[in-house]
Amino acid sequence: MANHSTTAIVLRTVEFSETSLIVTLLTKDLGRISALAKGARRLKGPFEGSLDLLSVCAISLIDKPGDALDLLTESKLRRRFRGAQRSLERLHAGYYIAEMLRLMIDDDDPHRELFDMTLAAMGMIDGDGPVAKTLLAFDAQCLRLLGHAPSTQQCTVCGRAVQRQRRRASFSLIGGGVVCETCRPSQTHLMTASWEALDALRVLAGDPGIENSDDSSADAETDSRPKRFPLASLFPPLSAEAYGDLRGLLNRTLEALIGHTPRMQPFLPDKLPG
Numbered sequence: 001m002a003n004h005s006t007t008a009i010v011l012r013t014v015e016f017s018e019t020s021l022i023v024t025l026l027t028k029d030l031g032r033i034s035a036l037a038k039g040a041r042r043l044k045g046p047f048e049g050s051l052d053l054l055s056v057c058a059i060s061l062i063d064k065p066g067d068a069l070d071l072l073t074e075s076k077l078r079r080r081f082r083g084a085q086r087s088l089e090r091l092h093a094g095y096y097i098a099e100m101l102r103l104m105i106d107d108d109d110p111h112r113e114l115f116d117m118t119l120a121a122m123g124m125i126d127g128d129g130p131v132a133k134t135l136l137a138f139d140a141q142c143l144r145l146l147g148h149a150p151s152t153q154q155c156t157v158c159g160r161a162v163q164r165q166r167r168r169a170s171f172s173l174i175g176g177g178v179v180c181e182t183c184r185p186s187q188t189h190l191m192t193a194s195w196e197a198l199d200a201l202r203v204l205a206g207d208p209g210i211e212n213s214d215d216s217s218a219d220a221e222t223d224s225r226p227k228r229f230p231l232a233s234l235f236p237p238l239s240a241e242a243y244g245d246l247r248g249l250l251n252r253t254l255e256a257l258i259g260h261t262p263r264m265q266p267f268l269p270d271k272l273p274g
């Protein structure tokens, strides 16, 4: 057993008994975890009503060995998600982010950059950021950070650069990228997307240039320094048509990875504002 203190985003709470909750958290240092919060349903106690969906909390927990649930011992609220007070669209966007993180990542696989990116996305959703573009960037960055970066220039079958002979490119949902004219007939699960949408996807899934947290030797030194994930720097100009294309492409790609349609997917913005 070990004690940990870290920062966490609440991804789900499930009532466990009359007084307790089981919480799913995305933590800065431990990845995604599930933990038992005894007494969390009481108003007074070590959790002070902090464990609401998408709250950012400073937590302490006891890491139980094996499959046993970790035990949350303390949680202090850092920031409450206020999407519901802003608009239904922002509330739904927050629910979508929580659902995707539950579906896309495995337990106990720490990923600092993903945590920072999620905080940045929630800050945009919770504030005045553009919801539709933020969610495109969130999805594209999730794909990149979890090792599924979409290929938007090289054929995913033969590796050659795909020529832009047609206005729309073929995109393989299984390969996770574009397919050239030569390879296209042999492929299944294809959809098409405009080159404008694919060019935007390349920007949205790009590395925004924060320090690389994959380098474990550098991790210890940079741990204490706050990192800002410049999510908005990734927003490319986007036509209404390209938005529809790209939203559809990301939806189908994520469905292929997850194996089903996320519950919140139908609630995503179906067009850009204005």
Ligand SMILES: [Zn+2]
Pocket: 155, 156, 157, 158, 159, 160, 179, 180, 181, 182, 183, 184
């Ligand atoms: Zn090819």
